[in-house]
Amino acid sequence: PHFVLLSSFSAKLRAVVRAAASSGGPRPPYTTLAVSQPQQFVTHVELHRPEKLNAMSRAFWREMVELFSELAGNPDCRVVVFSGAGKMFTAGIDLMDMASDVLQPVGEDTARISWNLRKKIAEYQETFSVIERCPKPVVVAVHGACIGGGVDLITACDIRLCTQDAWFQVKVSRCRRGGFMGGASRNARGRRCLVNELALTARKMFADEAASSGLVSRVFADKEAMMAGAMELAGEIAGRSPVGVQGTKVNLLYSRDHSVAEGLDYMASWNMSMLQTEDLMKSAQAALEKKSPKTVAFSKL
Numbered sequence: 001p002h003f004v005l006l007s008s009f010s011a012k013l014r015a016v017v018r019a020a021a022s023s024g025g026p027r028p029p030y031t032t033l034a035v036s037q038p039q040q041f042v043t044h045v046e047l048h049r050p051e052k053l054n055a056m057s058r059a060f061w062r063e064m065v066e067l068f069s070e071l072a073g074n075p076d077c078r079v080v081v082f083s084g085a086g087k088m089f090t091a092g093i094d095l096m097d098m099a100s101d102v103l104q105p106v107g108e109d110t111a112r113i114s115w116n117l118r119k120k121i122a123e124y125q126e127t128f129s130v131i132e133r134c135p136k137p138v139v140v141a142v143h144g145a146c147i148g149g150g151v152d153l154i155t156a157c158d159i160r161l162c163t164q165d166a167w168f169q170v171k172v173s174r175c176r177r178g179g180f181m182g183g184a185s186r187n188a189r190g191r192r193c194l195v196n197e198l199a200l201t202a203r204k205m206f207a208d209e210a211a212s213s214g215l216v217s218r219v220f221a222d223k224e225a226m227m228a229g230a231m232e233l234a235g236e237i238a239g240r241s242p243v244g245v246q247g248t249k250v251n252l253l254y255s256r257d258h259s260v261a262e263g264l265d266y267m268a269s270w271n272m273s274m275l276q277t278e279d280l281m282k283s284a285q286a287a288l289e290k291k292s293p294k295t296v297a298f299s300k301l
């Protein structure tokens, strides 16, 4: 029932998907990420190293931080769609880079080696933390394999979609490092048992189980249909008040990490200023006139 076909999408949306598909690859300053704007206020970020199955190289870890720090403050970006070019989403961390970064760490003694290694791990973690800190919602669209660091990446995103051929695999157990980067625990509360099983066995999780366990919210027949679905979702979000959408992301993440009482308190403080936005009156008027929020021109934020 959660299976969606491209034929159900409009011609306009299919044109947006074609635009997104022909991003032309990375442009400076990026070498591993292709960035484009297929529709107003929607940024498409594509992992783009298909010949290496989008393995996460040293440049990737750095470029993600640069890009998401820029998007966080860019008023022309209200929502991000994230996907992978080529035959799969990602084969995880670049094992060639990891060999020099993690397996042969530099330093003159144990303390200095440990110090440097800790710094490196924190840099890796930052690559995904910037996605959470970016107040713009991130819709991730996964096709084919999503391995290791790919799972860390998608769990930092706000909405996860996948194709029927997608599979997910946490490789920490096989790496014999028992989740040393800590990313597997992100978003895992309440599903601890399943996360433990996946981390300890490194077994593959396929699309249907990903949907039934809540890792993804929708499964599509193929990549084209998924990208159309992702762009449609992004268009819906981009058409809403940026004050409301970005405040919602910030508050959802805050309440994930705090008690109900703390969440309510934070929300009250947030809203005592944000409810004074002109967007509220504009949205209320559109609702009374039975118009879509998409018809309202919200100021840039």
Ligand SMILES: CCC/C=C/C=C/C(=O)SCCNC(=O)CCNC(=O)[C@H](O)C(C)(C)COP(=O)(O)OP(=O)(O)OC[C@H]1O[C@@H](n2cnc3c(N)ncnc32)[C@H](O)[C@@H]1OP(=O)(O)O
Pocket (backbone or CB within 6 Å): 051, 052, 053, 055, 056, 091, 092, 093, 094, 095, 096, 124, 125, 128, 145, 147, 148, 149, 150, 152, 171, 172, 175, 181, 182, 183
């Ligand atoms: C806080 C964050 C912490 C993050 C931690 C992350 C940890 C991890 O990500 S652990 C997981 C590491 N990844 C893997 O173990 C996957 C390794 N790859 C594979 O098992 C296979 O490539 C795969 C099953 C994905 C696909 O197999 P297929 O036969 O279809 O393709 P290949 O011929 O193997 O690969 C094509 C070219 O891509 C290169 N490549 C694939 N994966 C990686 C990788 N992870 N790192 C670097 N390069 C990779 C592969 O060498 C081939 O290149 P070439 O020989 O030049 O054609």
